[in-house]
Amino acid sequence: MKVKMWGVRGSIPSPGPRTVRYGGNTTCIEVRSDADHLIILDAGTGIFPLAQSLLARLPVEANIFITHTHWDHIQGLPFFVPLHIPGNIVRIHGAFDLITQQGVEHVMNVQLQYSYFPIREAELKANVEYLTLTVGKPVRVGDATVTPILMNHPVINFGYRIECNGKSLFFTGDHEPWRNIYAPEESGWAEYQAMIEQRQAELEAAIGPVDLLIVDSAYTAAEYPKKIGWGHGTFDTGLELARRTGARRLLCTHHEPTRSDDELERVFAEALTRQTVAGCEVMLAYEGLEITL
Amino acid sequence: MPQLSPELERRLTAAVDRMPAFPKSVQTILTMTRDSNCLPKQLVGVIEKDPVMTLRILRVINSAYYALPNKIGSVGQAVVYLGLNTIKNLALACAAAGVLPRFHTDFFDSQQYLLHSLSVASLARLLCEKHARSEADPGDCYVAGLLHDFGKVVFAHTMAAEFTLALGIAAQKGKPLHLAEQEVIGADHAFVGALLAQKWQFSEALVACIRDHHAADVAPQAMLDCLRMADAICRQRGFGAAGNPWREEELAELPARFATATEAVVADLGDLNKHLAEAQTFAQIGVGEGG
Numbered sequence: 001m002k003v004k005m006w007g008v009r010g011s012i013p014s015p016g017p018r019t020v021r022y023g024g025n026t027t028c029i030e031v032r033s034d035a036d037h038l039i040i041l042d043a044g045t046g047i048f049p050l051a052q053s054l055l056a057r058l059p060v061e062a063n064i065f066i067t068h069t070h071w072d073h074i075q076g077l078p079f080f081v082p083l084h085i086p087g088n089i090v091r092i093h094g095a096f097d098l099i100t101q102q103g104v105e106h107v108m109n110v111q112l113q114y115s116y117f118p119i120r121e122a123e124l125k126a127n128v129e130y131l132t133l134t135v136g137k138p139v140r141v142g143d144a145t146v147t148p149i150l151m152n153h154p155v156i157n158f159g160y161r162i163e164c165n166g167k168s169l170f171f172t173g174d175h176e177p178w179r180n181i182y183a184p185e186e187s188g189w190a191e192y193q194a195m196i197e198q199r200q201a202e203l204e205a206a207i208g209p210v211d212l213l214i215v216d217s218a219y220t221a222a223e224y225p226k227k228i229g230w231g232h233g234t235f236d237t238g239l240e241l242a243r244r245t246g247a248r249r250l251l252c253t254h255h256e257p258t259r260s261d262d263e264l265e266r267v268f269a270e271a272l273t274r275q276t277v278a279g280c281e282v283m284l285a286y287e288g289l290e291i292t293l
Numbered sequence: 294m295p296q297l298s299p300e301l302e303r304r305l306t307a308a309v310d311r312m313p314a315f316p317k318s319v320q321t322i323l324t325m326t327r328d329s330n331c332l333p334k335q336l337v338g339v340i341e342k343d344p345v346m347t348l349r350i351l352r353v354i355n356s357a358y359y360a361l362p363n364k365i366g367s368v369g370q371a372v373v374y375l376g377l378n379t380i381k382n383l384a385l386a387c388a389a390a391g392v393l394p395r396f397h398t399d400f401f402d403s404q405q406y407l408l409h410s411l412s413v414a415s416l417a418r419l420l421c422e423k424h425a426r427s428e429a430d431p432g433d434c435y436v437a438g439l440l441h442d443f444g445k446v447v448f449a450h451t452m453a454a455e456f457t458l459a460l461g462i463a464a465q466k467g468k469p470l471h472l473a474e475q476e477v478i479g480a481d482h483a484f485v486g487a488l489l490a491q492k493w494q495f496s497e498a499l500v501a502c503i504r505d506h507h508a509a510d511v512a513p514q515a516m517l518d519c520l521r522m523a524d525a526i527c528r529q530r531g532f533g534a535a536g537n538p539w540r541e542e543e544l545a546e547l548p549a550r551f552a553t554a555t556e557a558v559v560a561d562l563g564d565l566n567k568h569l570a571e572a573q574t575f576a577q578i579g580v581g582e583g584g
């Protein structure tokens with residue numbers, strides 16, 4: 001498998017001189033299976049340069065897996081140029097929304113309205129298919145399989161485990177480790193703690209010891225107390241997850257948008273002084289980074 | 294309202310007294326969900342204390358689409374699996390549906406009534422957001438929409454024969470239902486609904502809004518305007534039904550706030566069905582409650 005990072009920034013695109021080295025586009029990851037099937041994780045603004053790179057070899061058959069519907073993960077979707085070219089096949093995979101009782105087609109339906117975009121969903125030229133996923137149920141994409149895992153975020157968020165010929169990767173999407181809503185002295189604490197621990201164990205079992213773990217590590221441990229409940233992890237929780245699942249490589253992503261390249265390197269180095277993971281290579285995701293598994 | 298005879302006044306008061314209390318948990322949840330910072334444990338606490346709502350939420354989660362590995366058995370567990378926001382929205386859905394009592398009559402379709410109330414609630418909130426944001430709270434407009442026709446439920450429960458007659462007159466003569474009610478019963482559902490809202494100790498503004506929603510000559514007021522416009526749109530487009538036929542001349546009587554171009558107001562709202570999806574979902578949740 002080949003993995004390429006096209007967008008590594010969280011929350012909002014952040015171009016400019018302070019983010020040149022790591023990049024300012026929001027989440028988008030290209031995964032190529034060994035037989036060259038195209039899997040795209042999330043459609044942040046990074047999907048636009050990815051789309052440009054695809055135009056040289058039409059027609060395109062793309063499988064886009066949306067982790068969740070927050071803007072920074074779908075904002076680039078209307079600009080996925082292959083959607084507007086006949087002959088392409090674009091499959092969009094994602095979660096069912098319990099509140100609107102609609103599947104993943106809801107995303108495009110909402111985005112592609114005249115008030116927000118000049119082209120309506122019905123006017124797309126490519127052959128677009130929507131596939132609503134079930135937790136834990138693998139989907140085949142050519143020689144690869146993609147399994148959605150339920151994570152913790154203010155909206156339903158799927159992490160995706162991708163396997164191909166014995167190699168594996170897992171991308172969390174946006175994820176905040178669970179946290180007890182009760183204080184230790186309150187009566188609900190113990191029961192809630194047991195549920196969280198069970199949930200954490202389920203998650204770790206589902207992820208397994210992957211070759212590449214890509215995690216949302218938006219914050220530093222020091223920043224986190226002010227961001228509780230926002231749905232993001234820290235460098236430390238990312239490292240912790242890598243250690244507990246036995247990942248061979250950890251890629252930290254969803255960089256805080258206000259953080260400059262220099263600051264990013266500084267806080268990352270700081271986190272590594274607190275904990276390292278034996279047998280695991282740890283790195284910061286940057287735009288253009290390519291990894292072969 | 295016309296003067297009520299002592300006998301009628303006694304009957305109406307007795308009818309309102311026989312209605313169930315407004316569930317405290319629903320009111321709390323409607324208030325809490327307006328605050329995005331409400332503490333998870335508070336929300337869980339409120340839901341847990343209401344067994345009917347807990348049951349509804351768990352039923353939706355377990356029946357649905359994520360095919361979760363274990364049956365979700367508690368509200369806390371539901372929060373761990375699906376997150377606070379999802380549970381908050383589901384609670385709101387269940388609260389909204391749960392406010393409207395289940396009742397069965399041959400002459401008044403409670404399913405259609407539920408859909409009408411929820412649709413009016415959604416549109417009233419939307420209209421407020423777009424046209425009266427500085428004058429009224431969209432959340433209050435939602436509640437006003439949800440409860441505006443509650444008087445009909447009182448009639449259906451306690452004066453079934455007379456209410457049936459009024460519904461018949463409204464349907465056959467294309468007469469506004471509230472006029473038919475006044476003719477047959479001597480008071481209309483707006484009046485009785487306001488009595489009930491008063492008993493439930495809702496705000497003055499909400500009580501007035503329910504009381505005046507069919508009055509032709511009251512001063513314009515943001516929440517009332519949004520409610521009446523939403524009601525008109527829903528009845529004209531047939532989103533649910535609550536026994537009141539739509540008449541073309543109503544377009545001329547709509548609140549001045551929107552009078553310049555009613556159709557433009559509606560067009561500006563975009564695809565109405567999209568906005569009403571939520572109402573349809575909530576109506577289903579309400580019906581999912583068996584027995």
Ligand SMILES: [Zn+2]
Nearest residue numbers: 010011072174
């Ligand atoms: Zn994000």
Ligand SMILES: [Zn+2]
Nearest residue numbers: 070153174231
């Ligand atoms: Zn997010």
